Amino acid sequence: MRIATYVYPGWHPIPEDPIVFTASLNEWSEGHYLEPDEQHGTGWLEAIRAARGD
Template structure:
């Protein structure tokens, strides 16, 4: 079963778990995004995943609604959330 067709299950605060330890975080404001990142970091620090790596998609996928790049609504909010959690 590939990662793209693995069944998903709901998780806390807008996080959707994908089996095999993948998280999908969708449509959160910067504050909710920061809380979700903290959950991800706690999971990575727990020792459960064999390879504790976090990949964030994407820098500027504006047309797909997936971006961290500063905007006129949230400013640097998403980037600040990443900095606060992962330093």
């Protein structure tokens, strides 16, 4: 977040609306992937789907 506020000085994150940065979701061999986990289940995947409008 510090980098984002440095690059975009007028931008301020909204605590009630958290941001998740994702990158290279197709780089499976390099360990870049999202999977369900014990704490959140499929919550992160569902949030990305909802944000994309799929």
